[in-house]
Amino acid sequence: MKKIPPLLLLLCVSLSAHPVRIDAGKLVADARGQIGATLAYDSAYRRLSYPNGDVPLATGVCADVIVRALRGQGVDLQKLVHEDMTKNFARYPQRWGLKKPDANIDHRRVPNLMTFFTRAGNALAVSANPRDYRAGDIVAWNLNASGVLPHIGIVSGQATADGEPLIIHNIGGGAREEAVLFRYKIIGHYRLR
Numbered sequence: 001m002k003k004i005p006p007l008l009l010l011l012c013v014s015l016s017a018h019p020v021r022i023d024a025g026k027l028v029a030d031a032r033g034q035i036g037a038t039l040a041y042d043s044a045y046r047r048l049s050y051p052n053g054d055v056p057l058a059t060g061v062c063a064d065v066i067v068r069a070l071r072g073q074g075v076d077l078q079k080l081v082h083e084d085m086t087k088n089f090a091r092y093p094q095r096w097g098l099k100k101p102d103a104n105i106d107h108r109r110v111p112n113l114m115t116f117f118t119r120a121g122n123a124l125a126v127s128a129n130p131r132d133y134r135a136g137d138i139v140a141w142n143l144n145a146s147g148v149l150p151h152i153g154i155v156s157g158q159a160t161a162d163g164e165p166l167i168i169h170n171i172g173g174g175a176r177e178e179a180v181l182f183r184y185k186i187i188g189h190y191r192l193r
Helices: 006-014 024-032 062-071 077-091 110-119
Strands: 138-142 150-159 165-170 175-178 185-190
Touching: 024 062, 024 150, 024 165, 062 077, 062 110, 062 150, 062 165, 077 110, 110 138, 110 150, 110 185
Parallel strands: none
Antiparallel strands: 138 150, 138 185, 150 165, 165 175
């Protein structure tokens, strides 16, 4: 019998009778579909509807690329992260001075997504080998030496002429597909299937 990946099992349990299968190709297509639609970067706190809340598509942060791509497969990270944080708040980073989860912002914070994916059993080893990164993988980076500027994106399945996988992300000018995999220090690598 084939073993069920941990995130898939968590998603099936969390979504009750609605089993979800993560399709890497669709995840990439849904991330790529944000290019030209998400044109700006805006980290302002906003009140969101719950579940399935989102900021306007024309803007967002790096985590919104992941959240929106997964929603294309019926997976609501806002709900999943909020539910896990409600039950396990102390296991999540305590960087923002919160006393309890906040469904408006928690799923939009890279350290929370990293914690959620790790808790779901989807963490892989960080590697300097480009062949270790597959289409649909999620990668997190630290953008500065102080360690307080995390970033996240999706491996696109396209690569440079020398084999470096391209990343779909929003680092400041809207959703883009670029060769940035090894530009910053990689601090997390996740596979959701």
